[in-house]
Amino acid sequence: xxxxxxxxxxxxxxxxxxxxxxxxxxxxxxxxxxxxxxxxxxxxxxxxxxxxxxxxxxxxxxxxxxxxxxxxxxxxxxxxxxxxxxxxxxxxxxxxxxxxxxxxxxxxxxxxxxxxxxxxxxxxxxxxxxxxxxxxxxxxxxxxxxxxxxxxxxxxxxxxxxxxxxxxxxxxxxxxxxxxxxxxxxxxxxxxxxxxxxxxxxxxxxxxxxxxxxxxxxxxxxxxxxxxxxxxxxxxxxxxxxxxxxxxxxxxxxxxxxxxxxxxxxxxxxxxxxxxxxxxxxxxxxxxxxxxxxxxxxxxxxxxxxxxxxxxxxxxxxxxxxxxxxxxxxxxxxxxxxxxxxxxxxxxxxxxxxxxxxxxxxxxxxxxxxxxxxxxxxxxxxxxxxxxxxxxxxxxxxxxxxxxxxxxxxxxxxxxxxxxxxxxxxxxxxxxxxxxxxxxxxxxxxxxxxxxxxxxxxxxxxxxxxxxxxxxxxxxxxxxxxxxxxxxxxxxxxxxxxxxxxxxxxxxxxxxxxxxxxxxxxxxxxxxxxxxxxxxxxxxxxxxxxxxxxxxxxxxxxxxxxxxxxxxxxxxxx
Numbered sequence: 001x002x003x004x005x006x007x008x009x010x011x012x013x014x015x016x017x018x019x020x021x022x023x024x025x026x027x028x029x030x031x032x033x034x035x036x037x038x039x040x041x042x043x044x045x046x047x048x049x050x051x052x053x054x055x056x057x058x059x060x061x062x063x064x065x066x067x068x069x070x071x072x073x074x075x076x077x078x079x080x081x082x083x084x085x086x087x088x089x090x091x092x093x094x095x096x097x098x099x100x101x102x103x104x105x106x107x108x109x110x111x112x113x114x115x116x117x118x119x120x121x122x123x124x125x126x127x128x129x130x131x132x133x134x135x136x137x138x139x140x141x142x143x144x145x146x147x148x149x150x151x152x153x154x155x156x157x158x159x160x161x162x163x164x165x166x167x168x169x170x171x172x173x174x175x176x177x178x179x180x181x182x183x184x185x186x187x188x189x190x191x192x193x194x195x196x197x198x199x200x201x202x203x204x205x206x207x208x209x210x211x212x213x214x215x216x217x218x219x220x221x222x223x224x225x226x227x228x229x230x231x232x233x234x235x236x237x238x239x240x241x242x243x244x245x246x247x248x249x250x251x252x253x254x255x256x257x258x259x260x261x262x263x264x265x266x267x268x269x270x271x272x273x274x275x276x277x278x279x280x281x282x283x284x285x286x287x288x289x290x291x292x293x294x295x296x297x298x299x300x301x302x303x304x305x306x307x308x309x310x311x312x313x314x315x316x317x318x319x320x321x322x323x324x325x326x327x328x329x330x331x332x333x334x335x336x337x338x339x340x341x342x343x344x345x346x347x348x349x350x351x352x353x354x355x356x357x358x359x360x361x362x363x364x365x366x367x368x369x370x371x372x373x374x375x376x377x378x379x380x381x382x383x384x385x386x387x388x389x390x391x392x393x394x395x396x397x398x399x400x401x402x403x404x405x406x407x408x409x410x411x412x413x414x415x416x417x418x419x420x421x422x423x424x425x426x427x428x429x430x431x432x433x434x435x436x437x438x439x440x441x442x443x444x445x446x447x448x449x450x451x452x453x454x455x456x457x458x459x460x461x462x463x464x465x466x467x468x469x470x471x472x473x474x475x476x477x478x479x480x481x482x483x484x485x486x487x488x489x490x491x492x493x494x495x496x497x498x499x500x501x502x503x504x505x506x507x508x509x510x511x512x513x514x515x516x517x518x519x520x521x522x523x524x525x526x527x528x529x530x531x532x533x534x535x536x537x538x539x540x541x542x543x544x545x546x547x548x549x550x551x552x553x554x555x556x557x558x559x560x561x562x563x564x565x566x567x568x569x570x571x572x573x574x
Contacts, residue, residue, distance in 0.1 A: 023432065023490060028073065028107040032056050035106055044113055046092060063091050069098055076100040077107050082463065082486060084392055084439070086114065099439055101463070101485060110489055112437075139315070158312040161189055165316050169323035173330050176208045179292070182320050183209035190309050190316075191296035193217070193274070195225055197238055198284075198292040198324075205229050205238075205292075217274060224270040231267035235260045237281035238293045245290065247314060248281040251304035278304045282313055286321035291328075294320065349376045353570045354384055354447060357542035359550055361514075361562040370561035371398030371440075372512045373406050377414065383449065385413050388510040388565050389442035389464065389487075398561075401438035405431065405487065409442065420444035420460035421495040424487065428462065432490035439488035443467065443510060447502060447567070455502035455569060460495055462487050465513050468531060470538040472505040476531050479508075507538055507545070508567040514560030515553050529553065542566045 024041035026034055034052045042049045047060075057073075058065050068087035076083050082101035089096055095118040098111040168181040179196040187194050196209025207225045212218050232239055237248040250257055253276050262268045278298040284291040294317050298305060305313075348356035362370040371391030378384055387409050391402040408430050413423045423444050431438070441463035448456045459467060459479060463486035469477045481498025485491045502508070509530075516526030530553065537548045546564050554562065 023110050024112065025108065025110045026052070027105060028057060028109070030077075030106070032058060032073075034060070041111070044094075044111070061089075061091070064089070069096070072098060072100055073107060073109065076102055082439070086118075088118075099489070101489075103485065108485075108489075139319075154308065157189060158308065161185060161312065162316055162319060166319050166323065169320055170326065173327045175324055175327055178323060178327060179209035179320070180211075181209075182294070182316075183211035186294075186296065186313070186316065187211040188213035190313050191280075191305070192299045192302055193221055193297050195221075195228070195295045195297075196292060197229070197295070199242070199290055205242075209294075220270070220273045224267065224274060227264075227267045227270055231263045233261060233263050237261070237279055238295060241281040241283045241293045242290060245283050245285050247283070247310075247317075248279075249305070249310060250279045253277050253279055275299050278302075280305050280310060280313065282317035284317055284321040284324060286318070286325040289325065291321050291324045345373060346375055346377070348374075348565070349378055349384060351378075351384065355542055355568045355570065356386075357546050357566045359546045359562075359564040361550060361554060371402045372514065372561040372563035373402050374510070374563045374565040375406055375410060376565065377410060379414060379417055379446075381417060384447045384567075386445040386447070386508075386510060386565055386567060387413070387442065388512060388563055389440050390512045390514075390561070390563070391438055391440040398438075401436065402440070404436050405438065405440050405442070409444065413444065419497050420446055420458055421484075421497045424460050424462045424484065425491075425495050428487045428489070428491055431488045436488065439486050441486050441513075445508070445510065445567075456499055457502045457508060458497050458499045460484070460497045462495070465511065465516075465527070467511075468509045468534055469500060469502075470507040470509070470534050471503060474535055474538065476535045476538075478531075502569055504569050504571045506569045507534070507542075509534055510565040510567075512561065512563045514562040515549070515564060517560060519559065542568050 022040055024044045025036075025038050026041050027036040029035045033054060033056050037045075037047075037049050037052045039049060042052060045052070045061075052060060058070075064070055067089070068085045069089070072083050072085040075081075080102050082099070084097065084099045086095065086097045088094070093115075094113050095115045096111045097114045098109055100107060100109045102108075164185055165182060168185060169178040172178050172181070175198055179198055183194040183196050192214075193212040194209065195207050197205050197207050198209075199205050207228055210221060210225050212221045228238075234240075237250065241248050258268060258271065258276075262271060274297070276297045277300040280296045282294045282296075284293060294313070296305065296309075296313055345358070345360055348358045350356060356376050358374050358376075360372065360374070371393050373387075373389050373391075375387040376384060387406070389402070389405060389409070391398050391405060393401070405427070408427045409423065412418075412426045412430070416423065416426065418426070424442060427442070441461075443459060443461045443464040443466075445457055445459040445467065448458055450456070457469075457479070459481065461481065461483045463483060466481070466483070467479045469479050471477070477500075479498055479500055482496040484493075484495040511530065516530050517523060518526055530549070533549055533552055534545075537545045540548065546566055549564060550562070
């Protein structure tokens, strides 16, 4: 059975609970009047407590009307969903980070002076902009040199080519696809045909990018390219450019050059139909690392490469190298993010009589990591603890903060063996005491066993959506209990537990709000859809149940990070 918790806090109890908080804070009633301001909050605002209590905030600070703070407070008051904003307040010459959430005592706002941090970020951004501006000036200088050596039309075409190369190569993280795009773009503007060699991290060289202006010669080009890596002598243009890091230009290819380049007769026969008369090789070098070589070849009708073509090819090779380097860095970052995600999201605990399944979906594209998390572990007494939570934000910074919150919850729950409400209370105080700059919602559940073989699910919520319980008869129940404030505000008031019997063949579903919150959809309607899907798919294995939930609820993509944790009870020897 579900037990009742304590009644919600009154405004007076809230004032008593937070009186000793060091973090700036105030409380507004429905008429936007200050009902409470702690001393720390008054000092930051440059006022006294007596001068603020009882006044309407918009009269005390008329400059805040229409500001991001105005938008935040009204949004939280209207929707009931906690929020955060970072904005500059000109009258005090201070950047504030404000967090707001609604309680029965009123709208509670905590805030911090983040001016120093903001200035540091602006200085860092200015430094990055200066570096980008310097790089842009260098590129423009190279382009001006090309423009001075050719006609305005040709210079314009070369400029467009460089832009196309940057766009085409930076729009993919696949190295092979990037160099293939490069080869297709430079032919025929810079050469009759082009081969692009890439050097893999293990040192293996591959001729990946290939393009010829004459469709009839494409097959012949592939035949030669397939043999080139194995037949190149050390004196050939590509090995030479790889060793020296400098371009190699041969304006007139002779039979002697061919003999010095190609080691076997079969490869020379494959090269002959292509009739090469001029060649130029440019290393793909970025940040001191070699990524490959671009080879540009002309036939006898076109003749040697012009100075303008060579200059443009050199600039293009630098851009291509940077694009490849950025692609590899992005791939490495993705790998790091995935490994970090795996390290932060522990594999679920399984027991003979308790099965679990988990799912995670990040909202940030390109980086599969965010602020939502799940956790399950056994306490020393054998009880299983389930945790699900949501740190504000959905990026790598949110994931880093999530790691701290998760570790605190796990460590305190394992060590203290307290009821879930006590765990949340200690975690909240630890976050504030350790100055962890984040806010999070969390739900802690514990599966307790009595001596007669019965089970009880005990849970407590810090601003987190309530779990759902599906019993063997197909009935879905909202596990409701008083919900306390989010973690990270130093709440000194009480937190409540809920409790319910947990029979065999029951399924408990824990989830973050990203599963059911959608633009234009009422929260109750979204949660009701989850409830219906749980009843519909509840007889499926846990893994398949989780997959079906995500497939239906996230059919149009994830607008926020999503974490799901499902628990199923099984009959066990008593």
